[in-house]
């Protein structure tokens with residue numbers, strides 16, 4: 001099934017691939033420029049991709065910039081992540097109609113739509129696997145998530161130019177898509193011509209390759225792809241400290257630094273919304289006065305909100321320090337206990353989209369430094 | 379005979395458990411057995427506190443009379459416990475009423491007598507102190523929890 | 535697609551979808567507290583393990599976690615004892631007999647009764663905390679175990695399940711002590727916080743298990759008294775409460791350190807809780 005061999009795809013070949021996915025009855029979702037950012041929206045083909053654009057990212061800053069070339073995937077990740085399609089920001093769970101003491105309960109229909117996600121990065125494949133563990137592989141499974149998940153096609157892309165906020169390599173990932181995809185692309189230049197080294201990761205991917213029948217990749221294409229990945233690996237913008245972060249944070253629960261972070265954190269919830277693994281949700285019951293129906297919906301929630309921990313008339317986590325602590329300790333420490341891995345994939349979104357530029361790698365480094373010098377009074 | 383018995387009774391009570399015989403004899407010299415019927419008071423708030431009581435049997439309710447309010451029982455003390463610590467602490471006045479709620483048998487220890495003996499034999503004073511402090515400590519802790527009024531239904 | 539998530543052998547039923555049950559009867563227990571008897575529409579028995587909870591929906595108002603406090607007399611339904619404190623609990627307590635309500639669950643890990651039934655169990659309950667313990671008490675007595683029950687309430691008029699308490703009191707292998715925080719002069723029982731009863735409890739700290747439920751502060755005090763009485767942390771179990779929205783590990787609300795209280799709890803061993811309970815605002 002040619003994973004090791006790979007194929008070579010021209011730009012026109014990529015367009016043909018996207019059209020073949022459309023022909024399967026799939027809706028294409030991919031990166032496209034909208035409102036000054038690269039978002040994941042419905043696309044029709046490569047014309048909608050942010051060709052020739054890149055995103056400059058830093059703590060609390062994001063800016064689109066024209067590239068010197070016409071790369072199709074010469075950018076990294078924006079404020080959207082794929083979770084908005086698999087675990088949507090809001091969805092109806094059921095509606096009920098009560099009449100004469102009888103209740104008729106109707107569960108929301110399961111999605112039947114088939115999506116093809118185009119340009120999925122390695123960190124995002126890792127994030128999807130993490131959400132699988134939460135929503136499918138525990139004692140209970142979320143049927144909506146399962147229905148979406150079983151139907152998606154994942155067209156991955158290796159990263160060539162990590163942003164200044166990226167640190168996937170230090171979270172055990174890397175710029176190259178390694179597993180969990182149907183097909184994966186590496187954007188390369190061969191004799192000045194833009195093309196793609198194509199790898200196959202599943203039977204569905206192999207079937208498409210068989211249908212399109214692109215030429216096999218030669219040694220030159222392979223080594224060009226390897227060089228792209230190698231360069232990316234070497235230019236990773238940030239690094240998570242190499243400590244046992246789980247033990248470090250669990251030993252720091254009453255560290256004074258949480259209060260220092262809280263002086264900056266606005267509890268705006270941005271970091272949890274852009275995070276590709278944050279899964280928390282809440283439910284809302286609303287009454288439709290016209291139809292007399294009660295509707296229960298689920299929507300994303302954030303551990304930064306006061307209501308999140310509300311119990312017996314007050315919030316258990318009353319201050320921002322304890323909320324930030326909950327977020328970071330869950331993501332980097334207790335996630336290991338719960339799901340057997342870190343909850344962080346190193347995509348850097350929380351750093352970019354934090355309005356005050358709080359940098360999770362810098363905070364971990366500060367705890368690590370504090371742990372090394374316990375006498376320091378902070 | 380009777381007096382010898384009282385010394386054994388004393389040393390058999392959890393409060394005086396393990397007290398060496400010589401010191402128990404000193405305490406015995408200040409002690410006598412006393413019975414209270416249900417409803418009978420051991421002492422009243424504001425009175426000079428002349429005795430400190432070691433309960434052998436029964437139950438004593440500690441109460442506060444609050445003007446315009448039903449008398450409030452804030453604690454009960456059962457066999458094995460003590461009551462009337464005010465008799466050992468200046469200004470030696472009772473801080474609340476103590477009323478038997480069951481047939482109650484106590485060893486009443488005359489406070490001035492025991493205080494004098496503690497002064498002359500600090501070993502006795504120290505023994506008494508070691509036994510009193512944990513009781514006070516536990517009551518303080520219980521009071522703290524009681525103050526929190528943790529079961530309170532909302533709205534009151 | 536690559537690596538289809540492994541098929542789990544759970545029922546295909548949506549865990550977030552309630553089933554419709556009916557309120558068969560209700561009774562006022564104490565001021566503001568009602569017990570609801572709930573039966574399935576088709577009359578098939580509803581099951582649970584002592585210490586588990588359900589998610590109850592008052593249609594049009596919302597859904598809340600409530601512990602199962604017993605079985606109906608005929609064994610087919612479940613009983614819930616609810617204090618009306620807010621919108622949903624007030625709506626549940628205000629339902630009329632025969633009204634439909636939504637039920638999910640039962641969920642969570644209950645009391646460690648397999649371990650406990652044959653031996654000694656010391657139960658410390660405060661206020662409404664007696665509700666999730668009632669089925670455990672019945673199970674221990676039914677299995678011939680030895681029971682010590684220390685129960686604290688605010689005042690004599692707020693003692694839950696007085697008839698059950700009297701029945702347990704007369705059981706052969708039971709020591710039942712009830713205390714109230716304050717009382718009038720007509721009350722002849724204990725007055726004082728429930729932890730003061732611990733030294734009176736007759737149990738062997740090497741074999742007894744302690745099951746504790748009540749307000750979190752009360753549980754903390756109870757644990758320190760139990761430890762003074764010689765019980766090791768691994769023999770003490772607390773029923774924890776946290777905000778819960780899903781009860782199945784999806785919503786994240788109930789997290790307490792590494793634990794999902796809905797799934798790993800609500801009953802958790804104190805050996806696992808001790809390092810967490812000392813952290814503020816966890």
Ligand SMILES: Cc1cc2nc3c(=O)[nH]c(=O)nc-3n(C[C@H](O)[C@H](O)[C@H](O)COP(=O)(O)OP(=O)(O)OC[C@H]3O[C@@H](n4cnc5c(N)ncnc54)[C@H](O)[C@@H]3O)c2cc1C
Nearest residue numbers: 307310587598599600601615616617620621622623775776
């Ligand atoms: C495992 C478990 C078992 C339980 N067992 C029992 C039991 O047996 N009996 C019993 O009586 N209770 C029990 N409870 C407690 C019971 O679930 C709560 O009393 C109930 O959720 C309160 O809901 P309410 O709508 O009536 O009141 P509220 O507390 O007013 O509202 C409930 C929800 O609405 C939201 N909310 C309300 N007000 C605010 C606000 N000001 N700000 C933000 N959000 C707000 C919160 O998200 C809250 O969770 C149990 C709880 C748990 C976790």
Ligand code: SF4
Nearest residue numbers: 265266268269271354
């Ligand atoms: S860390 Fe930043 S993004 Fe997250 S809640 Fe605080 S201010 Fe918002």
Ligand code: FES
Nearest residue numbers: 781783785786796
């Ligand atoms: S209640 Fe939703 S995760 Fe526990």
